[in-house]
Amino acid sequence: MTNALFQRIEDAHRAIRPQVAVTPLTYSPMLSRLSGCDVYLKCEHLQHTGSFKFRGASNRIRLLDAATRRNGVLTVSSGNHGQAMALAGKLAGVPVSVYARTTASPVKLDMIRALGAELITIDDTPLAVELEAGRQAKLKGMCFVSPYNDIDVIAGQGTIGVELHEQAQSAGIELAGVFASVGGGGLICGVGAAVRELLPQTDVVGCWPANSMALYRSLKVGRIVESEERDTISDGTAGGIEQDTITFDIGQRVISKTTLVTEEQIRAAMKLLARTDRWMIEGAAGVALASMLKLADHYQGRAVAVVLSGRNIMLEKFIEAVK
Numbered sequence: 001m002t003n004a005l006f007q008r009i010e011d012a013h014r015a016i017r018p019q020v021a022v023t024p025l026t027y028s029p030m031l032s033r034l035s036g037c038d039v040y041l042k043c044e045h046l047q048h049t050g051s052f053k054f055r056g057a058s059n060r061i062r063l064l065d066a067a068t069r070r071n072g073v074l075t076v077s078s079g080n081h082g083q084a085m086a087l088a089g090k091l092a093g094v095p096v097s098v099y100a101r102t103t104a105s106p107v108k109l110d111m112i113r114a115l116g117a118e119l120i121t122i123d124d125t126p127l128a129v130e131l132e133a134g135r136q137a138k139l140k141g142m143c144f145v146s147p148y149n150d151i152d153v154i155a156g157q158g159t160i161g162v163e164l165h166e167q168a169q170s171a172g173i174e175l176a177g178v179f180a181s182v183g184g185g186g187l188i189c190g191v192g193a194a195v196r197e198l199l200p201q202t203d204v205v206g207c208w209p210a211n212s213m214a215l216y217r218s219l220k221v222g223r224i225v226e227s228e229e230r231d232t233i234s235d236g237t238a239g240g241i242e243q244d245t246i247t248f249d250i251g252q253r254v255i256s257k258t259t260l261v262t263e264e265q266i267r268a269a270m271k272l273l274a275r276t277d278r279w280m281i282e283g284a285a286g287v288a289l290a291s292m293l294k295l296a297d298h299y300q301g302r303a304v305a306v307v308l309s310g311r312n313i314m315l316e317k318f319i320e321a322v323k
Contacts, residue, residue: 079108126239148184161194
């Protein structure tokens, strides 16, 4: 699976340019001083639509056949994937419908509408909304694009790993670890597959909020299980996972280490980054940074990369989080 996935990642890396930006890998002097590691930030919050999700969406849309393009696609999202699909569909002339929870971030829902996608909101759990979206896609004869349970979406996210390799190699950096937040697992599986192939000595660290860790529990148990979900500021990683998700098997192969962080640690990381590097990031990106800080003792004097997955957070929510 991972070898075939890497081939898809390489294909995506070549094909999605210039629509998808190559995001900077920047050194953070202050975070490095505070943590004792050489900290590099992979700035996916600077990607189009404000998150890494535009990579997977662009790759998935480009691979649609003519009939599917005419019929349009249907997806489910807590916000970032929906925005990414909306923009990728708009650029390709493909109609996009997005199912989301009524409680999803208003700024993300507003952007989905602004990008021209049809938005349907449902007052239910994330997994229930996801299952209903899949059911509606079958009823309407439309292609359903999962935010994580889709090999071509995962391959698009994996282009981050290829860029990390190219950028680190160009700068003469030997990365000891790459930290990325995990919800359904699309990001960590894509990045992990590329890093495993190109940087085999580098740890792939899966980072979860302790309040939402469906895939974490499943990986620990060895099968997909239900997990209690509690509110988290990391809304981009919140929710359950489908029983047949391919990220379970891929995750078992590519994730080297796992860590859980509390809501307090996530908020502290968001606040710290605003102070040190002047970036306003959303909770899911805070999860990755908080995890790096938690595990910093294991990487003293070595280089690590933190994937800042997105910036799409309401100003009021960010201010409240960093008080």
